[in-house]
Amino acid sequence: MRRVLAILLLWTTHSLAEQPVLRFSIAESWSMPLMRTEQDQPVEGILFELMHAIARETNTRPQYHLMARLRLQQAMRDGEIDVRCYVSTHWLTEPSGNYRWSIPLIEQRDLLIGRSGEYGTASADQLPAQAIGTVLGYTYPTLEALFAQGRLLREDSRNQSLVLHKLQAGRYQYAVSNQLSLQWFNRSLPPEQHLHVLAVLEEQALGCMVRDAPELPTQAVLEAIARIKQSGEMQRIIEHYGDIRQQAAPPSVAERPAHITPGQKSH
Known part of the structure; x- marks a missing residue:
């Protein structure tokens, strides 16, 4: 044997x-x-x-x-x-x-997201000056003008999961995420704590x-x-x-405001 x-x-x-x-x-x-x-x-x-x-x-x-x-x-x-x-x-x-x-x-959908209760914003250029959660090394063409003007500041993390955890912990009010990662993150949270989609940046x-x-x-x-x-x-x-x-559908590209243009790339 x-x-x-x-x-x-x-x-x-x-x-x-x-x-x-x-x-x-x-x-x-x-x-x-x-x-x-x-x-x-x-x-x-x-x-x-x-x-x-x-x-x-x-x-x-x-x-x-x-x-x-x-x-x-x-x-x-x-x-x-x-x-x-x-x-x-x-x-x-x-x-x-x-x-x-x-x-x-x-x-893939790239999304502007916020914590539970943050529903007052339809697009990134409506945000007041603040830091926004981003991934180190990713580029976000929709947000580049806002970064250059100092209206938004990048708060980089080494991966998408860390961006979402920091958003949930209140390190910042808004972040950019792909839909798959957002869906995975929300699975571990009760519905009332889910992070929410505010706008679609790109599909x-x-x-x-x-x-x-x-x-x-x-x-x-x-x-x-x-x-x-x-x-x-x-x-x-x-x-x-x-x-x-199975997730609540975010706003479609056709439904988003005309001033929102395709956003995140280089993943």
Whole structure:
């Protein structure tokens, strides 16, 4: 019996070694439900399950590279990562070069939010001068003029979860958050303490970028991503962490005031 187990272990180890590696980037600014890491390795979250599914579908071994969000574009340029997910073309400051885009996978809303009882504001430019919760390294085009004028001050945190905790604790009255993170945060609070949506800053579809190189199964990865979306697996992953359709819908883009323009990018 021991010999059989030893043979199985050797066979499994050899099989893993034979699998080609697919290097995924992980942004330090991600928090649940996107991803949770332990000792610089992902352990759960929507994007962790997506990456695991891509590796499974392409018979590759996932390798995760945790880095600051501002390092991601340089890492792509240097060919240090093979797949970057949860990204939009609008977030890149230069052409994607030797990377190919997948189909859109996740619909994201970026929101202006406030604590329970804060309902008097319809847009960021109606706020009185104060600090507003933001994520370190993210850019917010809708708010840039207000930052430049000193009407709003950035109160940066290293990830979205910390922004929401500080808002709940009263460090500031308002913050910017994506809808997935807000939904996850509110799950742990009684309804009367929920953080609330005041305005939609931007809605956009996010996908993955795959390095186009001879040594990589680039087309196979793109086809795998398409299957994950079209089979419904992507939606099931999202719903596993809480179906955003169960949350009260924030104001739609069509309903928001005319002076609100698309906002947050570079996640």
